[in-house]
Amino acid sequence: MKKLTFIVLLVIAISVSILNLKSMNSVFSFYALKTALWGLCPWLYLAFICFFLSNPRTLVSIFCVAVIFGGLGVGIMIDTLFIHPDAQGGLVFLFIPLWQLVLFVFITPLLLIFANKKT
DSSP states (O other): OHHHHHHHHHHHHHHHHHHHHHSSSSSSHHHHHHHHHHHHHHHHHHHHHHHHOOOHHHHHHHHHHHHHHHHHHHHHIIIIIIIITTTTTHHOOOOOOHHHHHHHHHHHHHHHHSSSSOO
């Protein structure tokens, strides 16, 4: 399960990086690279957490959280970039990783508590 979780995190991180770099005009600008790294922060956090976990129930719960919120984040970025472009659409690339990171920081201890709970 750990390998599958890392593969899903890698796919989400690559797609977020591509979308962030696509939203900028120049791939080689400092701001484009900074934005791409900012988009990777939530997924690097989850990968770091998964690296130290061995409980299958915890890995399954983190896998589900990554698929749900990764799909929502990538979907919102695709919607903003291609389907409904707007002048304020660039703010999505700033605030979606922020809210994902805040959510992951608050939800990870809950997942660890409930996954290790004896039933």
